[in-house]
Amino acid sequence: MLVLAIESSCDDTAVALYGGGGVVAERRHSQTLLHAPHGGVVPELASRDHARRLLTLVDTLLAETETDPSALGLVAYTRGPGLVGALLTGAALAHGLAYGWRKTLLGVHHIEGHLVSAFLDPPGSLPAHCPFLGLVVSGGHSLLVHVHGLGRYEVLGATRDDAAGEAFDKVAQLLGLGYPGGPAVSRLAESGRPGRVVFPRPLLHAADYALSFSGLKTAVRRWLETRSEIAAEDRADAALAFEEAVVDVLVAKTRRAWRSRRLDRVVLVGGVSANRRLRATLARAAETDGVSLHVPPPQLSTDNAAMIAALASLRCNDARRPSESAHPWARARWPLVELGPPALRGLRAA
Numbered sequence: 001m002l003v004l005a006i007e008s009s010c011d012d013t014a015v016a017l018y019g020g021g022g023v024v025a026e027r028r029h030s031q032t033l034l035h036a037p038h039g040g041v042v043p044e045l046a047s048r049d050h051a052r053r054l055l056t057l058v059d060t061l062l063a064e065t066e067t068d069p070s071a072l073g074l075v076a077y078t079r080g081p082g083l084v085g086a087l088l089t090g091a092a093l094a095h096g097l098a099y100g101w102r103k104t105l106l107g108v109h110h111i112e113g114h115l116v117s118a119f120l121d122p123p124g125s126l127p128a129h130c131p132f133l134g135l136v137v138s139g140g141h142s143l144l145v146h147v148h149g150l151g152r153y154e155v156l157g158a159t160r161d162d163a164a165g166e167a168f169d170k171v172a173q174l175l176g177l178g179y180p181g182g183p184a185v186s187r188l189a190e191s192g193r194p195g196r197v198v199f200p201r202p203l204l205h206a207a208d209y210a211l212s213f214s215g216l217k218t219a220v221r222r223w224l225e226t227r228s229e230i231a232a233e234d235r236a237d238a239a240l241a242f243e244e245a246v247v248d249v250l251v252a253k254t255r256r257a258w259r260s261r262r263l264d265r266v267v268l269v270g271g272v273s274a275n276r277r278l279r280a281t282l283a284r285a286a287e288t289d290g291v292s293l294h295v296p297p298p299q300l301s302t303d304n305a306a307m308i309a310a311l312a313s314l315r316c317n318d319a320r321r322p323s324e325s326a327h328p329w330a331r332a333r334w335p336l337v338e339l340g341p342p343a344l345r346g347l348r349a350a
Contacts, residue, residue: 001073001316003057008029008050008090009082009110011041015057017065018309019073023120025065026306027057036179039070040169041139047085049239054093069101074319076312079107080121080331082140094281095322097330104319107329108311111136111336115147116314117307118267119296126150126314129294133189133263135254137166137278138270139180139305142156142250144209145336147267150314155337156257157209164246165272167213171220171242179284185239186275192240193213193233197223199245201252209253216245255285267294274301 002019007028014028031049035041077094080087091107098105114133116126119152127150134145142165143158162170165182172181177188199219202212220242224230258266268282273295286293300306312319 002067002071002311003074003076003309003312003316004072005075005305005312006054006058006077006090006094007110007113007133007303007305007308008054008086009078009080009085010086010303011035011046011325012304013050013053013057013306014037014303015054015061016305016309017061017067017127018306018313024067025061025308026304027061027064028304032180035116039173039179040120041083043083043085046083047089050086050089056089058093058097069097069103072101072103074106074316075101075103076106076108076308076314076319078110078113078308079329080109080110082330082332084330084332087332091329099322103307104316105322106312106315106319108308108315109336109339111141111143111145111332112151112153112309112339113307113311114138114269115145115267117296117300117304118269120296120300120306120310126311129265129267131263132265132294133258133261133268133269134267135250135273135282136270137164137268137272138249139163139169139182139272141270142194142211142213142272143336144253146257146261146263151339153336153339154259155335157211157253159211159213161212161214164211164213164250165270167217168272170217171239174217174221174224175239179189182272182275185243186277188236188239188241189243189277190236191233192236192238194240194244196237197234197241199223199241201245201249204249204252209257211249211253213246216242243275243277247281248274250278251281251285254282255289258291260291264290265292265294269296271302274298 011031016026017024169181177184
């Protein structure tokens, strides 16, 4: 079945075709330059830019792949979580296209899409790799998930405040770097001197799997405030110390989880999964413990429509005609555990 999917949960506008066990094609537009002057995503600007570009991207995708809408079996879109205005823009287009083309429609969960993304290249399916442990780290989300099967998720722990990617962006501003903050901080950290600066590891020794990065961001700010002059090498040292602290916490919590749950497979997904230090450190821990690590390629680490299309193909039995869809078009907050059966609904993450 050929699926057309739309992703517009935040600041990436993307559409994709998925069928025959793999991604047929994808087109996307990044809003990085639009939001860079503001140091972060401005929701109103994001929504307006999605509205300007989505239909053109769909038309381009169908034209370049010579796909007639009659060949489509399903129209899918990201229903949540995310920025509600951005989500509604994608939802409105998906509903309109499905209604006009007389196709079934399906709104899917953004984080569930990220969990699927680890098995898109080479083509695969999430159920064949279950159970596994998922570490989801992005600008809006940081959580550890025990994936028992498709739609059966147990959230072991989540951030109590800032997500990891959000902390990277805020520290980048403190260090006078550009947006997006993650790549900027990582580039600066490469020239940092190990051990010159040390920041705390929040909740590292806590008995649970909760995460917290707001205090770490505050520690960076206070360190900067104690210095009347900050040389370029000092900023690099601070960037390295911050990145090491984030990575140490994420890897320690993830390792503790796969050991306690006796899982031999872990996936690292979300925008922060592109961080080279995180990838390398987690890979070393996994190799030591005999755990298989799956990480999507960089183009599938950030928000993308390919993962939404692939997820929709797995959940195609849930699709409905637009006129039969009774649920809200978009959900800014949508706990992942709500997708699973009551027996797995433990700690809830936003």
